[in-house]
Amino acid sequence: MVAMTEAIESAPAGTTEFTVVGNSPAHHDFQDKVQGTLRYGADWKLPGMLYGKVVRSLQPCARITAIDTSAARELPGVVAVLTASDVPFNKVVDNASGGLGELTVAQPVLAEDRVRYTGEPVALIAATEPEIAAAAVDLVDVSYADLPGIFDPEEALEPEAPLVHEAGNVLVNWRIGRGDAAAAMAAADVVITGEYRSQHVEHAYLEPESGVGWSDNGVLTLRVSTQVIEHASQIARILDVSENKVRIIASYMGGGFGGKEDMTVEPYLALLAWHTQRPVRMVWDRQESILASTKRHPFVMRYRTGAKADGTLLAQEIDIIGDAGAYPCLSARVLFAGAALAAGPYRVPNITTRSRAVFTNNVPASAFRGFGAMQVVFGYESQMDKLAERLGLTPTEIRDRNQVSKGDTIPTGESLHTAVELTATRDLALARLGPRSTATGPGCRVGRGFASGMQPYGRTIWFRDHASVWLTLQTDGSLLIRSGVTDLGAGQAASLCQIASEVLGAPLEEISVYIGDTALNPPAGGTFATRQLYMSGNAVLSGARELRDSLAAVAAEELGVPPDTLVWRDGMVRTADSSGQNRGIRLAELAQMCQRRGVSTSNLHTWRARGGEFDPEAGQGDSFPDYTYGTHAAEVEVDTETGVVRVLKYAASHDVGQQINPVRVQGQIQGGVMQGLGYALMEDHALIDGQPVSTLFANYLIPTTMDMPDIEVDVVESGEGCGPLNARGIGEPPVGPCAAAIASAIKDAIGVRPNRLPITPERVLELIDEQAAGRVAKDGDHE
Amino acid sequence: MTKTQVQLRVNGRTHELWVGTNRLLLDALHDDLGMADVRYGCGEGVCGTCTILLDGEPVSACLLFAVQVEGREITTLTGLPAADAESHPIQDCFLQAGAAQCGFCTPGMMLTALALVERTERPTREDIRYELVGNLCRCTGYTKIVDAVEEYACRRRGNGSHD
Numbered sequence: 001m002v003a004m005t006e007a008i009e010s011a012p013a014g015t016t017e018f019t020v021v022g023n024s025p026a027h028h029d030f031q032d033k034v035q036g037t038l039r040y041g042a043d044w045k046l047p048g049m050l051y052g053k054v055v056r057s058l059q060p061c062a063r064i065t066a067i068d069t070s071a072a073r074e075l076p077g078v079v080a081v082l083t084a085s086d087v088p089f090n091k092v093v094d095n096a097s098g099g100l101g102e103l104t105v106a107q108p109v110l111a112e113d114r115v116r117y118t119g120e121p122v123a124l125i126a127a128t129e130p131e132i133a134a135a136a137v138d139l140v141d142v143s144y145a146d147l148p149g150i151f152d153p154e155e156a157l158e159p160e161a162p163l164v165h166e167a168g169n170v171l172v173n174w175r176i177g178r179g180d181a182a183a184a185m186a187a188a189d190v191v192i193t194g195e196y197r198s199q200h201v202e203h204a205y206l207e208p209e210s211g212v213g214w215s216d217n218g219v220l221t222l223r224v225s226t227q228v229i230e231h232a233s234q235i236a237r238i239l240d241v242s243e244n245k246v247r248i249i250a251s252y253m254g255g256g257f258g259g260k261e262d263m264t265v266e267p268y269l270a271l272l273a274w275h276t277q278r279p280v281r282m283v284w285d286r287q288e289s290i291l292a293s294t295k296r297h298p299f300v301m302r303y304r305t306g307a308k309a310d311g312t313l314l315a316q317e318i319d320i321i322g323d324a325g326a327y328p329c330l331s332a333r334v335l336f337a338g339a340a341l342a343a344g345p346y347r348v349p350n351i352t353t354r355s356r357a358v359f360t361n362n363v364p365a366s367a368f369r370g371f372g373a374m375q376v377v378f379g380y381e382s383q384m385d386k387l388a389e390r391l392g393l394t395p396t397e398i399r400d401r402n403q404v405s406k407g408d409t410i411p412t413g414e415s416l417h418t419a420v421e422l423t424a425t426r427d428l429a430l431a432r433l434g435p436r437s438t439a440t441g442p443g444c445r446v447g448r449g450f451a452s453g454m455q456p457y458g459r460t461i462w463f464r465d466h467a468s469v470w471l472t473l474q475t476d477g478s479l480l481i482r483s484g485v486t487d488l489g490a491g492q493a494a495s496l497c498q499i500a501s502e503v504l505g506a507p508l509e510e511i512s513v514y515i516g517d518t519a520l521n522p523p524a525g526g527t528f529a530t531r532q533l534y535m536s537g538n539a540v541l542s543g544a545r546e547l548r549d550s551l552a553a554v555a556a557e558e559l560g561v562p563p564d565t566l567v568w569r570d571g572m573v574r575t576a577d578s579s580g581q582n583r584g585i586r587l588a589e590l591a592q593m594c595q596r597r598g599v600s601t602s603n604l605h606t607w608r609a610r611g612g613e614f615d616p617e618a619g620q621g622d623s624f625p626d627y628t629y630g631t632h633a634a635e636v637e638v639d640t641e642t643g644v645v646r647v648l649k650y651a652a653s654h655d656v657g658q659q660i661n662p663v664r665v666q667g668q669i670q671g672g673v674m675q676g677l678g679y680a681l682m683e684d685h686a687l688i689d690g691q692p693v694s695t696l697f698a699n700y701l702i703p704t705t706m707d708m709p710d711i712e713v714d715v716v717e718s719g720e721g722c723g724p725l726n727a728r729g730i731g732e733p734p735v736g737p738c739a740a741a742i743a744s745a746i747k748d749a750i751g752v753r754p755n756r757l758p759i760t761p762e763r764v765l766e767l768i769d770e771q772a773a774g775r776v777a778k779d780g781d782h783e
Numbered sequence: 784m785t786k787t788q789v790q791l792r793v794n795g796r797t798h799e800l801w802v803g804t805n806r807l808l809l810d811a812l813h814d815d816l817g818m819a820d821v822r823y824g825c826g827e828g829v830c831g832t833c834t835i836l837l838d839g840e841p842v843s844a845c846l847l848f849a850v851q852v853e854g855r856e857i858t859t860l861t862g863l864p865a866a867d868a869e870s871h872p873i874q875d876c877f878l879q880a881g882a883a884q885c886g887f888c889t890p891g892m893m894l895t896a897l898a899l900v901e902r903t904e905r906p907t908r909e910d911i912r913y914e915l916v917g918n919l920c921r922c923t924g925y926t927k928i929v930d931a932v933e934e935y936a937c938r939r940r941g942n943g944s945h946d
Contacts, residue, residue, distance in 0.1 A: 030883060030886075031878065032886070033885075034874040034875075034878045034882075034889060035860075036820030036860035036861050036890040040819070042823065043819040045814070045817070130810075205921055206830060206832055206888045206919060206921055207824075208823070252886075253885060254887030255887060255921050283823065285823075285826055286824070286825040287826075489886060489887075490884060663881035664881065666927075667922070671922045671923050672924075674921075696825070696829070697827060697919065698827055702921065704919065705912040706916045708912075708926070710908070710929070711924050
């Protein structure tokens with residue numbers, strides 16, 4: 001035994017301080033990324049590989065009368081041209097509500113007899129060169145007969161509106177309510193109304209949709225840029241093969257933000273590789289990506305907010321209409337999140353919320369960072385500001401009187417069960433702004449505003465979420481983590497290494513994490529809903545602890561101490577006795593001991609989130625596992641001559657429970673703010689009768705370095721999250737408060753409150769003109 | 784499409800390849816020469832993802848044909864580290880600042896920044912923002928990227944060549 005142990009010099013015994021978690025090691029994917037050596041979806045090439053292209057509809061709403069593929073087939077180098085009749089099972093059914101009342105509408109993989117949006121896939125090409133595939137696309141002759149389309153979700157609700165699908169134009173109608181909102185509203189001292197509108201937004205990840213598919217040993221493998229490898233089962237259905245015949249590997253994504261949560265290239269690659277039995281690569285060009293990929297839902301939000309004279313909220317009546325576009329995708333779930341979060345982090349005893357996803361002949365909308373819960377922040381925070389103004393209170397006072405606390409009941413009837421540190425985040429964000437800037441010119445005005453928000457992390461509870469991980473201590477002491485997570489670039493894989501290192505003491509450089517492969521990894525669920533740190537982080541934490549328990553029994557016997565006194569650190573397990581005579585065993589030796597004794601050094605572990613039910617009739621029940629809260633504060637300068645809004649200062653503060661990697665937490669917040677500022681001020685995927693106005697980066701504008709101030713971040717660590725080591729998710733939350741904070745700052749600067757996004761220079765000038773014409777009510781709202 | 788033989792000088796090595804006259808330099812580098820650090824982002828010269836240095840100046844590889852750059856010196860990110868080094872100092876600065884998230888824009892970002900610091904020994908944060916305006920990033924919010932470039936410029940001065 002002595003030979004296998006060795007003395008340790010210093011003895012930081014029994015400490016509960018973290019040694020790996022809470023630090024910001026620049027490891028794993030970060031290293032490959034700065035070296036330029038990470039291989040993304042398009043960075044894969046196989047012998048005999050073909051290049052795939054999608055032929056897309058140029059019409060938003062039409063009957064297909066004929067498809068002539070003969071000219072394309074005759075082009076030398078074209079290997080396959082596929083249409084709907086070549087798809088074994090031509091349906092994708094999302095059922096995003098989980099069976100709680102949405103219409104069942106199937107989306108065809110390739111359009112059969114009609115198209116419902118501009119960009120809808122109609123045919124597929126595979127050719128020996130990408131240039132030939134592109135030329136063949138132009139040779140596919142699709143004949144259309146126009147049908148009347150519908151492009152405005154409110155018009156789509158009219159009785160005589162053309163139907164996008166025969167089942168009806170309302171995909172889902174959620175209702176959430178408690179108390180008697182009508183009676184409470186009637187009894188209120190003051191009622192504030194407001195209508196707020198948001199726009200289509202493009203994800204604009206820098207890496208377009210891409211991947212390679214091939215067939216091998218009777219199994220179809222797709223290596224694609226995707227957030228969700230579990231789409232393998234959908235691919236099997238489409239090909240009409242059993243699920244064991246499809247393998248999906250996710251490359252590290254060059255951004256996703258929800259846009260790679262639905263399938264993108266997968267079904268097309270699968271069909272082409274299956275039909276040709278050759279490897280196929282498909283990369284959507286930028287124009288195609290902006291034209292045809294899913295978007296963030298535009299919301300129309302109508303609020304009536306009733307309060308007592310002292311500012312106490314009595315009632316909310318909220319109506320939300322979301323433009324789902326032509327197919328269901330994840331709209332039912334997005335509109336649920338909008339409904340559940342519509343009142344924000346404020347106590348409201350009486351509330352009725354209706355939230356509808358409505359079909360149109362616009363591009364389908366689906367998941368996008370914030371997922372319905374971000375759009376409504378603009379609604380509820382604007383209402384709070386207006387209420388404060390009406391009652392002569394400050395924005396801070398109105399929030400202090402209504403803000404939720406731990407233990408309070410939210411509109412779904414659930415009780416908040418973790419800390420709510422909104423006041424702390426607000427104090428930090430406001431303090432960060434520092435002294436007020438002075439305007440840089442005679443026509444310029446400076447204004448300030450802030451907004452708070454709450455964003456769920458984790459899937460809706462009735463999906464009974466779970467994630468698995470497989471941990472193996474190798475006989476040389478290195479550690480393997482196998483997990484089906486996909487990595488968006490937010491450190492999903494790297495954070496698992498930090499947690500495992502913290503528990504088992506294996507150094508980070510001796511941990512490898514293998515992710516995103518349906519064949520080789522236990523399933524972790526996709527990377528969306530800010531769920532992977534929460535789900536897979538918990539799976540790694542509890543799985544590593546289980547593994548440590550079985551290793552500890554062996555180590556404790558060798559070292560002659562109780563197992564719970566062992567310290568796991570620096571690649572060793574050692575005693576933590578107070579005599580200073582610490583002895584330890586290297587993990588390599590421990591693994592070999594275990595092997596000799598028949599003790600497994602491997603652990604396959606599944607972590608399950610709390611389950612529950614939601615009653616869609618009553619509008620009450622379990623919704624989300626927990627929330628991440630935060631406050632943003634902004635200082636802007638508005639040029640009243642040009643309407644240009646410049647963000648001078650921006651501060652964001654969130655309670656993340658416990659930071660796993662502070663640099664990555666800051667990065668999530670700073671990047672989320674950038675997307676939020678783009679949403680607030682410039683980004684608009686505008687459509688005219690279903691045709692997009694901009695499909696290039698040259699005219700779909702996202703923030704550049706020149707648009708962004710330095711984003712100041714303050715993190716609060718309440719120690720009360722539901723994630724591993726009490727962490728909360730931080731992927732989506734930072735995108736929520738931005739538009740409301742900016743709108744509030746603009747109101748402060750020019751005296752008129754914007755109620756429509758994005759707040760472009762043209763709209764700012766309109767607001768200023770309205771004010772000059774006296775069409776603005778006292779509280780800054782439009783009349 | 785007729786093919787023609789071109790000699791491309793990339794990261795100090797000469798490559799001979801047959802390409803169509805319409806073959807984009809981006810595709811020649813990424814697909815024909817297998818350089819995964821030169822990436823398609825938009826194909827319209829707006830996003831800066833496919834930035835390379837052409838005789839030391841940052842350009843978009845998606846806006847050039849391969850046949851146009853014969854005899855020119857092309858540098859991509861993987862060509863930056865000195866022969867005996869694992870990384871270039873600007874890569875170390877990006878790594879330590881956490882200036883990459885998804886990493887897709889990172890090579891182009893670093894090459895553009897490198898050219899700025901070659902010209903301007905003491906760039907302000909505004910100078911850095913102005914120079915990087917043609918390199919889009921959708922993940923970081925740019926704050927840490929500007930930090931990293933500032934730090935690189937500082938280190939470069941500290942190495943004694945300018946101050």
